Amino acid sequence: MRIAPLDRDALAEDLSAKIDAAEVLMGFAPNDALIMARHPALMDAAAALVGAVYGPGNVDSGLKRLIGEATSKAAGCFYCSAHAANGARDQGVDPARIAAVWNFEDSDLFTDAERAAIRVAMKSGMAPNETTDQDFAELRKHFSEDDIVEIVGVIAMFGFLNRWNSTLQTTLEPAPLSTLRDIGVGEDG
Numbered sequence: 001m002r003i004a005p006l007d008r009d010a011l012a013e014d015l016s017a018k019i020d021a022a023e024v025l026m027g028f029a030p031n032d033a034l035i036m037a038r039h040p041a042l043m044d045a046a047a048a049l050v051g052a053v054y055g056p057g058n059v060d061s062g063l064k065r066l067i068g069e070a071t072s073k074a075a076g077c078f079y080c081s082a083h084a085a086n087g088a089r090d091q092g093v094d095p096a097r098i099a100a101v102w103n104f105e106d107s108d109l110f111t112d113a114e115r116a117a118i119r120v121a122m123k124s125g126m127a128p129n130e131t132t133d134q135d136f137a138e139l140r141k142h143f144s145e146d147d148i149v150e151i152v153g154v155i156a157m158f159g160f161l162n163r164w165n166s167t168l169q170t171t172l173e174p175a176p177l178s179t180l181r182d183i184g185v186g187e188d189g
Contacts, residue, residue, distance in 0.1 A: 005034030059150040062091040067121040074125030077162035086176035095183040113142030
């Protein structure tokens with residue numbers, strides 16, 4: 001890692017409570033949040049964004065994690081891809097579907113609606129962004145505009161997290177790494 005995470009014992013009470021909440025939600029204390037804790041306002045903003053993206057909405061929470069995984073895979077962020085895969089597993093997504101995200105177009109494990117969302121996620125994760133009007137026309141066949149805003153919210157959140165974690169080379173925690181091994185995905189994605 002290029003920046004060390006703060007020790008949990010060194011955190012102010014309010015930041016410690018946020019890390020505790022993340023640990024309850026995720027099953028582990030995320031290293032990226034422990035790095036963000038060096039700038040409390042940034043950590044607060046990131047936590048609010050994560051809460052808004054993963055909070056109540058119309059788009060299935062498992063699909064949101066697959067969208068995050070696809071965005072992160074396309075951006076080349078192993079840390080975030082592993083976190084999204086771990087979250088998908090925690091949301092009850094079939095491990096075979098998680099492992100097949102990279103090959104979603106040819107997999108019968110995904111519906112047309114899921115393919116449309118994952119396609120936009122993959123294309124949005126690339127630089128430059130490769131989404132097209134046709135991609136959005138396909139999304140509109142399956143999702144309302146409000147749903148599409150939720151989908152793009154997931155993509156945008158992971159855009160931030162992908163840049164954060166790739167730039168800082170955040171070390172992956174054991175839980176998401178274990179998930180990747182369990183579903184047969186190695187560290188090369």
